[in-house]
Amino acid sequence: MRYSIFSLARNALSRHRRWPRAWRSPEPKPEYDVVIVGGGGHGLAAAYYLAKLHGITRVAVLEKGWLGGGNTGRNTTIVRSNYLLEPNAHFYEHSLKLWEGLAHDLNYNVMFSQRAVVNLTHTDAQIDASRRRGNAMRLNGIDAEWLSLGEVQAMIPLLDCSPNARFPINGGLVQRRGGTARHDAVAWGFARGADARGVDIIQNCEVTGIRRDGARVVGVETTRGYIGAKKVGIAVAGNSSRLAAMAGIRLPMESHVLQAAVTEPLKPAIHTVVTSGAAHVYISQTDKGEILMGGSLDFYNSYAQRGNLPALEHVIQGAISLFPFLSRLRLMRTWGGVMDMTMDGSPILGKLPVEGLYIDGGWCYGGFKATPGAGWCHAWTIANDEPHPLNAAFRLDRFHRGEILDEKGAGASPQAH
Amino acid sequence: MMLITCPWCGPRAHVEFTYGGDATVARPAAPDAVTAEAWLDHVYLRDNPRGPHDEWWQHTSGCRSWIKVRRDTWTHRVHGSGPPEANLGGDEHR
Numbered sequence: 446m447r448y449s450i451f452s453l454a455r456n457a458l459s460r461h462r463r464w465p466r467a468w469r470s471p472e473p474k475p476e477y478d479v480v481i482v483g484g485g486g487h488g489l490a491a492a493y494y495l496a497k498l499h500g501i502t503r504v505a506v507l508e509k510g511w512l513g514g515g516n517t518g519r520n521t522t523i524v525r526s527n528y529l530l531e532p533n534a535h536f537y538e539h540s541l542k543l544w545e546g547l548a549h550d551l552n553y554n555v556m557f558s559q560r561a562v563v564n565l566t567h568t569d570a571q572i573d574a575s576r577r578r579g580n581a582m583r584l585n586g587i588d589a590e591w592l593s594l595g596e597v598q599a600m601i602p603l604l605d606c607s608p609n610a611r612f613p614i615n616g617g618l619v620q621r622r623g624g625t626a627r628h629d630a631v632a633w634g635f636a637r638g639a640d641a642r643g644v645d646i647i648q649n650c651e652v653t654g655i656r657r658d659g660a661r662v663v664g665v666e667t668t669r670g671y672i673g674a675k676k677v678g679i680a681v682a683g684n685s686s687r688l689a690a691m692a693g694i695r696l697p698m699e700s701h702v703l704q705a706a707v708t709e710p711l712k713p714a715i716h717t718v719v720t721s722g723a724a725h726v727y728i729s730q731t732d733k734g735e736i737l738m739g740g741s742l743d744f745y746n747s748y749a750q751r752g753n754l755p756a757l758e759h760v761i762q763g764a765i766s767l768f769p770f771l772s773r774l775r776l777m778r779t780w781g782g783v784m785d786m787t788m789d790g791s792p793i794l795g796k797l798p799v800e801g802l803y804i805d806g807g808w809c810y811g812g813f814k815a816t817p818g819a820g821w822c823h824a825w826t827i828a829n830d831e832p833h834p835l836n837a838a839f840r841l842d843r844f845h846r847g848e849i850l851d852e853k854g855a856g857a858s859p860q861a862h
Numbered sequence: 863m864m865l866i867t868c869p870w871c872g873p874r875a876h877v878e879f880t881y882g883g884d885a886t887v888a889r890p891a892a893p894d895a896v897t898a899e900a901w902l903d904h905v906y907l908r909d910n911p912r913g914p915h916d917e918w919w920q921h922t923s924g925c926r927s928w929i930k931v932r933r934d935t936w937t938h939r940v941h942g943s944g945p946p947e948a949n950l951g952g953d954e955h956r
């Protein structure tokens with residue numbers, strides 16, 4: 446069924462009891478042309494674009510839990526393309542452009558809201574670095590604008606811009622086309638679009654092994670039996686090392702936990718996304734009215750999908766230092782997600798050294814905004830058995846070749862990016 | 863909060879420590895003699911296990927010593943700790 450004002454009116458008359466299911470729940474077939482491991486936004490997007498753009502529809506997405514129950518449903522939903530290095534800039538800008546047309550393309554409201562992303566600066570050195578990044582973005586055809594302190598204050602009235610602030614603010618870089626999206630809707634929209642084109646979405650199906658015939662992948666072992674596959678794409682966020690290990694491959698990454706929290710809902714108060722590197726915090730207000738906050742890692746290896754209070758306390762301190770009124774709100778929920786932290790802070794999206802095996806992982810803090818772009822590139826790479834120019838630089842062997850993509854210049858550390 | 867026992871100071875909250883990563887990663891003994899692959903292995907590749915993990919922590923808000931801790935990355939349970947040369951038992955990791 447196409448969603449429209451008419452379908453809404455029709456279903457309102459039947460008291461919304463006759464909406465059809467948005468996707469099927471089929472039994473796994475014995476074999477597929479492509480199996481995608483991981484039913485987050487990335488895996489579902491890859492399946493969608495394989496079917497839509499490459500005509501490959503004998504595809505299954507295998508998800509160990511439920512759709513979007515991983516980082517897709519746990520992130521702070523910031524979407525932006527404000528990168529310094531060219532390969533990152535071009536890839537994320539492609540993804541941002543897909544976001545701009547996504548609700549239309551999927552016939553599903555992903556609530557993409559281009560409410561602007563403001564990166565605050567607090568020191569002269571940060572101004573230099575921000576302006577340099579802004580200039581690099583503009584040279585790459587991406588919108589960026591420098592804001593004076595007065596302009597920041599006008600845009601974000603409740604922000605403490607006084608000289609008495611814990612980290613006094615002196616300006617900011619804004620990307621007005623950046624914003625937020627509704628996390629679950631992204632997974633559901635891609636799932637519905639993929640399913641409508643014949644993709645089998647199979648939940649509660651954990652991949653436990655990757656079967657090979659010599660140098661070629663031939664299928665996957667799962668908790669619901671063996672499933673043959675000519676090609677296998679891995680999109681499992683924090684579990685990439687474990688999946689790669691099933692094929693005998695070690696990856697340049699560690700899994701770490703990142704936490705986030707929301708307050709009780711309130712009237713519209715913060716109209717943009719606000720981030721501060723110095724205060725280690727990023728903040729926005731959800732459409733439900735909650736103030737959503739995230740910060741840095743807990744800083745120890747973890748697969749636990751939950752963290753400890755000190756890291757959360759640090760995030761909240763940072764948030765209150767920027768917006769003192771937050772101190773009077775109650776915290777409603779906190780949670781954590783497991784993330785692939787790569788050694789240079791950039792993703793790994795391309796072929797693995799086993800024929801027919803591909804990976805889309807290593808997104809560190811920022812893979813939600815990559816969802817449409819990564820699915821698009823992953824599908825292209827699988828269909829053509831070689832990377833698209835947009836993801837060529839995200840190859841795994843860049844570490845071997847010394848072509849690392851270290852956006853921050855922080856060196857070989859999974860925690861530093 | 864995780865409770866980590868510093869062999870010199872006793873049980874302390876993990877916020878007193880700074881994390882130093884995988885303790886099974888060893889710098890090649892003869893750096894001039896090793897291959898590019900061995901450097902790749904040392905600098906970039908990690909086992910990244912879900913389960914017991916030997917790791918470095920520095921007691922930065924205490925005696926400042928580096929210690930070795932065996933901790934489960936799946937449950938956050940601390941299985942044991944000791945000085946850097948300690949063998950904390952179990953070799954399922956590596």
Ligand SMILES: Cc1cc2nc3c(=O)[nH]c(=O)nc-3n(C[C@H](O)[C@H](O)[C@H](O)COP(=O)(O)OP(=O)(O)OC[C@H]3O[C@@H](n4cnc5c(N)ncnc54)[C@H](O)[C@@H]3O)c2cc1C
Pocket residue numbers: 482483484485486487488507508509510511512513514515516517518519520521522523524650651652653680681682683684703704705739780781782783784808809810811812813814815
């Ligand atoms: C707290 C937090 C805040 C974040 N904030 C932002 C942000 O503001 N902006 C941004 O761009 N990014 C952000 N991120 C990162 C972003 O959430 C992720 O990079 C992105 O959602 C990854 O999407 P995915 O589809 O690859 O992963 P997921 O949604 O995690 O999907 C992977 C799926 O694979 C499944 N899986 C794992 N192992 C197996 C197996 N063996 N068999 C079958 N299935 C398996 C999992 O159950 C999971 O559903 C944040 C992350 C966290 C945790």
Ligand SMILES: [Zn+2]
Pocket residue numbers: 868869870871872921924925926927
């Ligand atoms: Zn000590």
